[in-house]
Amino acid sequence: MSGEISRLRNIGISAHIDSGKTTLTERILFYCHKIHRMHEVKGKDGIGATMDSMELERERGITISSAATNVSWADHTINIIDTPGHVDFTIEVERSLRVLDGAVLVLCAVGGVQSQTITVDRQLKRYKVPSIAFINKLDRAGADPVKVGNELREKLGRNAVLMQLPIGLEDKHQGIIDLVAMEAVYFEGTQGELIRRRSIPPELMGNAAQARQEMLDAVSTFSDELTEAVLEGRETPELIIKAARSGTIAHELTPVLMGSAYKNKGVQLLLDAIVRFLPDPSEVENTAQDLDHGKKEIVLRSDSNAETVALAFKIEEGPYGQLTYIRVYQGTVRKGAELMNSRTRKILRVGRLVRMHADSMEDIEEAPAGDIAALFGVDCHSGDTFVRPGLNLALSSIHVPEPVISLAISAADKKSADRMGKALRRFSKEDPTFRTSIDSESRQIIIQGMGELHLDVYVERMRREYKVAVNTGKPQVAYRESIALRREFDYTHKKQTGGAGQFGRVIGWIEPSPEKPYEFVDEVRGGRIPKEFIPACDKGFQAALKKGRLIGFPITGVKVILTDGAAHEVDSSELAFQAAAKGAFWQAYAKAKPYVLEPIMKVSVEGPAEFIGNVFASITQRRGIIVSSAEDEQFARVDAEVPLSEMFGYSTVLRSLTQGKAEFTMEFLTYARVPAQIAEELIARYQEKVEKEHTQ
Amino acid sequence: MAIDDLDNRSPLRILESSIHGGLGKGNIGVLASRKGVGKTACLVQLGIDKLFQGKPVIHVSYSSRVDHIINWYEDIYRELARRMNFEPAPDTYGDLVKKRVIMNFNQEGTRTDQVLRSLEAMIEHGRFAAETIIVDGFNFPQSSPDNLTRFKEFAGRLRIELWFSPSLKGPEPLFNERGIPVELLTCLDLIDVLITLRHWNNRVELRLIKDHGYAAASDLRLSLDPTTLLITKP
Numbered sequence: 001m002s003g004e005i006s007r008l009r010n011i012g013i014s015a016h017i018d019s020g021k022t023t024l025t026e027r028i029l030f031y032c033h034k035i036h037r038m039h040e041v042k043g044k045d046g047i048g049a050t051m052d053s054m055e056l057e058r059e060r061g062i063t064i065s066s067a068a069t070n071v072s073w074a075d076h077t078i079n080i081i082d083t084p085g086h087v088d089f090t091i092e093v094e095r096s097l098r099v100l101d102g103a104v105l106v107l108c109a110v111g112g113v114q115s116q117t118i119t120v121d122r123q124l125k126r127y128k129v130p131s132i133a134f135i136n137k138l139d140r141a142g143a144d145p146v147k148v149g150n151e152l153r154e155k156l157g158r159n160a161v162l163m164q165l166p167i168g169l170e171d172k173h174q175g176i177i178d179l180v181a182m183e184a185v186y187f188e189g190t191q192g193e194l195i196r197r198r199s200i201p202p203e204l205m206g207n208a209a210q211a212r213q214e215m216l217d218a219v220s221t222f223s224d225e226l227t228e229a230v231l232e233g234r235e236t237p238e239l240i241i242k243a244a245r246s247g248t249i250a251h252e253l254t255p256v257l258m259g260s261a262y263k264n265k266g267v268q269l270l271l272d273a274i275v276r277f278l279p280d281p282s283e284v285e286n287t288a289q290d291l292d293h294g295k296k297e298i299v300l301r302s303d304s305n306a307e308t309v310a311l312a313f314k315i316e317e318g319p320y321g322q323l324t325y326i327r328v329y330q331g332t333v334r335k336g337a338e339l340m341n342s343r344t345r346k347i348l349r350v351g352r353l354v355r356m357h358a359d360s361m362e363d364i365e366e367a368p369a370g371d372i373a374a375l376f377g378v379d380c381h382s383g384d385t386f387v388r389p390g391l392n393l394a395l396s397s398i399h400v401p402e403p404v405i406s407l408a409i410s411a412a413d414k415k416s417a418d419r420m421g422k423a424l425r426r427f428s429k430e431d432p433t434f435r436t437s438i439d440s441e442s443r444q445i446i447i448q449g450m451g452e453l454h455l456d457v458y459v460e461r462m463r464r465e466y467k468v469a470v471n472t473g474k475p476q477v478a479y480r481e482s483i484a485l486r487r488e489f490d491y492t493h494k495k496q497t498g499g500a501g502q503f504g505r506v507i508g509w510i511e512p513s514p515e516k517p518y519e520f521v522d523e524v525r526g527g528r529i530p531k532e533f534i535p536a537c538d539k540g541f542q543a544a545l546k547k548g549r550l551i552g553f554p555i556t557g558v559k560v561i562l563t564d565g566a567a568h569e570v571d572s573s574e575l576a577f578q579a580a581a582k583g584a585f586w587q588a589y590a591k592a593k594p595y596v597l598e599p600i601m602k603v604s605v606e607g608p609a610e611f612i613g614n615v616f617a618s619i620t621q622r623r624g625i626i627v628s629s630a631e632d633e634q635f636a637r638v639d640a641e642v643p644l645s646e647m648f649g650y651s652t653v654l655r656s657l658t659q660g661k662a663e664f665t666m667e668f669l670t671y672a673r674v675p676a677q678i679a680e681e682l683i684a685r686y687q688e689k690v691e692k693e694h695t696q
Numbered sequence: 697m698a699i700d701d702l703d704n705r706s707p708l709r710i711l712e713s714s715i716h717g718g719l720g721k722g723n724i725g726v727l728a729s730r731k732g733v734g735k736t737a738c739l740v741q742l743g744i745d746k747l748f749q750g751k752p753v754i755h756v757s758y759s760s761r762v763d764h765i766i767n768w769y770e771d772i773y774r775e776l777a778r779r780m781n782f783e784p785a786p787d788t789y790g791d792l793v794k795k796r797v798i799m800n801f802n803q804e805g806t807r808t809d810q811v812l813r814s815l816e817a818m819i820e821h822g823r824f825a826a827e828t829i830i831v832d833g834f835n836f837p838q839s840s841p842d843n844l845t846r847f848k849e850f851a852g853r854l855r856i857e858l859w860f861s862p863s864l865k866g867p868e869p870l871f872n873e874r875g876i877p878v879e880l881l882t883c884l885d886l887i888d889v890l891i892t893l894r895h896w897n898n899r900v901e902l903r904l905i906k907d908h909g910y911a912a913a914s915d916l917r918l919s920l921d922p923t924t925l926l927i928t929k930p
Contacts, residue, residue, distance in 0.1 A: 609810065613817030620823045625794055628762045631814060632802035639762075 005302055005370045006280045009078045010099060010327070012129070014120045015106035020136045024106060024261040024270075025080065031193065031268055032071035032078070068099075068314075068325055068372045070355045070362075073271045079372040095313045095383055097127040098395075099327040099372065102248075102278030104270065105133045109143035109169075109258070113151040118635075121156045122606065130248050130284075132277050133158075134270050135258040138166050139173045145258045155634065158254040161218040163244070163273070164266075165211050166258060167204065176259060176266050177204060179212045180237045185269060192264025216240070222247035241276050248277045249284075281370025286329050288385070288393040291342065298393070300330040304368040307331050307388045308339065311395040312375075315382045315430050322429075324375045326367070329395065331388065333373065334366040340389040341380055347389050352376035382430045403435055403448035404599035404644050404668050406476045407455050410445060412469035420445075423466040427458050434458060448478070451601070451666055452648055477598060477645045479682070480671055481548030482557040484593035486511035491584035492566070493576055501571035504529075504580035506537055506562060510588045513559035518545060521561045529565040529577070536574035537562055540581025549586065550594050550679075551686040556671075560585070596679040599644040602669040605654065607662025609636040614657040622646035623675070641669060707918055707927050708745045714916055715889050715907050721827065722852040723908075724844070724886060725859045728877045729893035730870065734900050735861040737925035738893065739830050740768045742859055743796065744776065746828045752795040754818060754826045756811070758833035762800050765832075769793065775924040797824055808843040812850050819854060830859045836883065844886050875905050893920070902927065 013028075015021035069080045081100055103124050107117060124131050133152055135145045145166055152160035165177040167184055175186040177200055184201060188194040200208050216235065220227040223243035229235040247253030257273050259266015282302035288309055289295040300309055308331030316323045326333065333339065335353045340346065354374050355362045367373035380386075385395045411417035424436045424447070435448040449455045452475055462468040488509045495502040506529065513519050520538045529537065538560075545555040565580075603624065605615050609631050615638050619626055624642035631637075647666065654662055674682065712718045719725040727735050743753045757765055770789070777784055797818060801811055818824050829851075836844045851858045864870050866879050875892060876884065884890070890906035900920040921928045 609814070612814050613821040616817050616822035616824075620821070626797050626818070626822055626824065628766075628798035628800065629814065629818070630762060630800040630802075631810065633807075633810070636814075 005282050005304075005368070007076045008280050008370050009076060009274055009278055010081060010101045010281060010370070010372060011078060011274055011278055012081045012096070012100040012103045013106060014103050014124060014131075015117075020108065020261055021106055024134070024136060024267065027261045027264065027267040028080065028271060029069065029071060030191070031271065032073050068356060068374075070357050070372070074275055076275045078271075078274060081372070095311070097123060097129060099311065099313045100127075100129050101281055101284045102274070103129045103131045104274065105131050105254075107133060107135050107148050107152070108140075109135045109137045109145050109148055110140050112144075112148040113155040118156065121158075125251075128251060130251055130277075130279055131254055132248060132273055133160060133254050133256045134266075135256060136261055138169055138258055138265070139171065139260040139263045141170050143169045143173070145169075145256075149256050152254060152256065157632075159218065159247070159252055160254045160256050161215050161244075162211055162258075163215060163255045164258050164269070165204070165208055167201065173260055173263065173265065176269060177208050177211075178269065179208065179215050180240050182208065182212060187265045187268070192267070195268055218253065219243045219247065222250070222253065245277050249279045286395075288329070288395050291392040291394055295394075302369045303330065304332045306369070307391055308333060308337075308386070309388075309391070309393055309395065310339070310367075310386045312378075312380050312382060312384045312386065315380070315426075317426050321377055322379070324378045324380055325372065326375060326386065327372050328367050328369050330369055332366050332368045333375075333386070335364070338389055339386040340391070342385045342387050342392060342394050343381070344384075348378055348380075348386075350375060351378070381432055383432060402478075402668070403433060403450060404478050404601070405451060405455065406446050406448040406478060407459075408439070408442070408444040408446055408473035408476075409459065410471050412471060416468045416470065419466045420462060420468045420470060423458075423462045423468060427461070444473075450668060451644070453651065475648065479551055479553040479599075479674070480597040481550050481553055481555045481594055482597055483510065483512055483555075483589065484595060485591070487588040487592040489584035489588040491580055491587050493580035493583055495576075500573075501568075502573065502576040502579065503566075503568035503571035504533070504573075504576035505566035506577070506580045506584045507564035508560065508562040508584070510585065510592060511559050511561070513557050516559070517556040518542065519559040521559065523561060523563045524565060528567070529562070530567055530572070533567065533572065533574060533577040534562070536577040537565075537581040540578035541585050543578065544582045544585040544589075548594065549589065550596055551682045552690075553596075555589075555594075556597070596674040596682055597671040598674045600641050600669045600672045601644050601647060601666040603640045603642045603647070603664055603666040605638045605640070605662055605664040607636065607658050609634055611658040611662055612636045612638065615654075615662065618650070618653060618657055622650070642666075643672075643674075644668075706745055706748075707929050708741065710918060710929065711902075711916060711927075714904055716910060719828075719857040719859065719889050720908075721855045721857055723857050723888035724848055724851060725857065725889040725891070726880070726887050727859065727861045727891050727893065728864055728880060729900075731863045731865070733893045733895070734920045734925055735863070735893060736768060736832055737772065737920065738902075738927060739832050739859060739861050740765075740772045741776075741927055743828070743830050744769065744772055744792075747792045747795055750795065751828065752797075752824055752826045754815065754824065754829045755796060755798045756815070756829060756831045756834070757798065757800050758802075758831075758835075762798050765798050765800075769796070772926070775926050779924070779926060797822075797826075808839075808846050812846060815850070816854065819856075826856060828857050828859070832861050833863075834860060835862050835865075836860065841883055844883050848886050875903060891916070898922070 013021055013025055071078050071080065081096060105121065105124065107113065135148050137143060138145060149160055149162050152158045163179055165179065166173060167175040167177060175184055178185050182200065183197045184199060186196045186198065188196055216230050219240055220230050220243060223246065226235060226239045226243040229239050244253060244255050248255060255273060255277050257266065257270050259270065261267055286300045287297045288300055290298050310326045310328045310333055312324050312326050314325040333350060333353065335350055337350050338347050339350060341348060353364050353367060354376065355364050356374060364373060385393060387393050411420045427434050428436055433450045437446050439446050447455060447458065455475065459470060459472055462470050486509055490507045492505040493502060520541060522534050541560045545558065548555045612629065616626060619640045619642060622642050623646050624640045627639045627641060629636060629638045650664065654664055727738050729735055743755055746753045755765060773789055799814060799818065815829065819826055847858055864877050864879055870877055872878055877892060887906060888908050892903045892905055893900050894903065899922065902916045902918040904916045918927055918929065
């Protein structure tokens with residue numbers, strides 16, 4: 001690592017499933033490793049010591065298996081960050097995308113822009129990630145990179161400009177024309193590692209000249225210097241690259257590269273393009289929230305001497321314990337130095353600090369601003385922010401929404417049960433919106449999360465990664481109960497069953513509390529309820545709130561005002577007052593017009609505009625309210641508010657309504673009152689269940 | 697004070713009586729002015745007025761982002777409440793806008809056919825029984841005259857009223873001697889109610905230029921308050 005921030009790139013490779021992302025990533029690692037070694041042979045010291053000769057043989061088999069892999073290319077360091085392919089409403093995807101400074105959007109030269117490409121593209125745009133495109137598989141039958149370039153413009157609305165042309169396609173694919181240098185590039189040697197630059201074959205010269213002119217027209221809008229140079233016929237590759245780079249970083253240009261990773265063609269030029277066009281960490285603005293000043297956004301400086309701010313963006317469970325991947329946004333993370341976790345406020349000491357290469361792990365002394373590294377043996381959660389002790393900043397929003405859906409799960413056998421425990425512990429660490437608990441009545445394991453898909457993903461991961469034979473129940477919406485009216489209580493708990501009796505009397509009222517879930521006010525005067533029993537009353541009320549009597553869900557939005565009561569010298573106890581409070585609460589609750597609340601989700605559906613009517617209908621049928629829609633010629637987005645209970649199975653429905661071309665995301669918005677008719681059904685069902693349990 | 701009172705005291709009742717009971721289903725109303733005079737503020741007030749009456753509104757926009765329009769509604773609502781010394785319950789606004797849908801179209805990318813198809817989809821499939829559609833930022837003087845014909849046919853078929861707010865961009869004079877925007881002369885037949893917004897004595901005056909088949913009274917005696925952008929009586 002050169003240590004200079006301008007020579008650092010943090011990139012992701014985003015792709016449609018069949019576009020050849022894995023092969024391309026392997027090729028990138030392979031070529032970088034080759035060059036890396038060649039550099040060392042030439043006498044670069046230091047890092048080379050960690051490599052041994054065995055690794056040469058393993059070169060072919062390397063794959064990306066870690067969250068961030070560090071490679072070198074042309075005197076630059078590139079961190080390739082794994083972008084999770086699963087559902088996009090979890091916090092995890094957001095974090096992966098936020099640590100990227102740039103991305104390579106991989107497309108298939110035959111398939112072009114497909115629905116999944118659109119999804120990936122939308123994520124990159126949503127998180128404002130500067131991108132370049134790579135049209136892969138030029139060797140395939142039907143490959144047409146020019147058509148794919150047009151699709152990038154028309155379907156994705158990108159200002160895509162071809163920086164290259166193919167020399168031959170399908171089985172005649174031989175190389176690439178570099179429109180910047182105006183040269184033909186061939187990839188020779190057994191693995192395409194020898195790059196030969198020659199003059200452009202005369203029969204392709206006409207096309208190449210025209211494509212170059214188009215490229216210059218597009219690129220020169222980002223540089224007056226280049227525009228002038230073009231007019232005077234003295235444009236240089238440096239000027240072109242500089243202009244294309246500014247356009248890319250401003251999200252206004254997408255340079256298009258091409259090749260065939262499988263046939264070892266074009267990958268090195270893509271690496272050049274990553275270095276040339278994508279930003280270094282200092283060229284991207286990152287902000288943090290100042291927790292001392294009402295979460296005010298402050299801009300971080302990519303300065304290694306500034307105060308340290310880093311994000312734990314991924315946690316991996318390895319053979320040696322927890323490996324925490326961090327991105328340093330400001331300052332430097334040093335081995336042996338102290339950091340504070342701004343969520344837990346705990347101070348930790350940086351023990352082992354490592355950098356992950358494709359095939360090895362390198363111990364490092366420090367990770368400067370902009371860099372990505374991993375920490376060993378640090379206890380933290382994914383998304384935690386590490387800062388210099390004393391700073392009070394957080395990179396991601398610390399507010400974690402309450403889970404809105406739960407699912408009972410059980411392991412089919414003993415072995416699975418052990419593995420399940422391990423999996424659940426890891427998942428809850430990785431994702432703060434994923435929670436586990438044990439139901440006190442049924443003794444079942446309950447997992448909770450932000451939506452049906454969210455839980456599905458984890459159940460599937462338990463099956464695949466942890467080989468857990470898991471049974472699941474039906475997903476359950478996290479309803480709530482609340483009250484509409486103020487109602488008085490006056491309740492005496494009295495028991496005389498030989499020995500010490502129990503006595504406690506509480507007087508007061510309950511009322512709706514729109515702001516807080518629960519509030520307890522003690523207005524008892526003159527010791528009518530002795531001071532030592534007041535906390536017991538509070539505890540008794542809170543115990544009652546845990547399970548409402550309408551549908552058995554927690555009660556929220558209640559203020560309890562305790563005004564008076566009575567105690568007995570001998571028979572009063574904490575237990576007695578707890579029982580009295582509970583009794584009093586139920587006495588008032590029944591009369592306070594209790595009602596049922598349900599989680600409402602903010603739902604966004606995106607897909608081709610032609611299906612917008614189907615989308616409208618699907619939302620209305622689910623008791624949803626359409627807030628807005630936005631359309632252009634091809635795509636539409638519909639934003640709506642829909643009760644979570646109506647969203648079960650929506651992905652399947654949406655797929656069939658839109659030929660699989662639309663997708664949706666949802667997140668928790670608020671709790672709202674369930675319409676009377678539906679509430680009645682819920683209540684009836686619960687009462688029936690309670691009665692049944694009673695008779696048993 | 698209840699929403700009803702707020703509604704009854706609205707200056708828009710003056711407008712309504714001036715144009716013989718309102719725009720009316722199947723009809724096209726136009727608020728025309730130069731850019732930046734206050735058309736969107738007027739349209740949003742027309743929209744909120746309908747919402748106060750419990751009538752669903754579709755707000756179509758071509759130029760703004762959705763969040764801008766949401767902000768417009770909130771701002772105008774707040775100003776209206778302040779002017780009337782009206783202390784709304786916390787949920788009032790939330791309940792009000794449940795009857796409003798914002799549909800945003802990219803002007804370059806979307807053709808009128810697509811817009812009408814989506815509007816119909818909202819009303820039919822989305823079961824959104826709008827009586828009023830507000831179309832902000834659609835510059836039909838600059839587009840093909842067919843477009844307005846299509847909108848008119850649509851309004852008649854679905855029994856809704858449509859308000860437009862074209863920006864006048866032409867060279868001076870913008871208005872002819874009868875106060876009609878020169879750019880709108882060719883499509884005047886399709887317009888049922890035409891109101892212009894013009895600077896006059898440091899205020900923005902609303903002038904009624906066309907009123908269904910009636911001779912327009914011209915002076916509506918309504919203007920825009922320069923600070924709040926609310927439609928006010930003199």
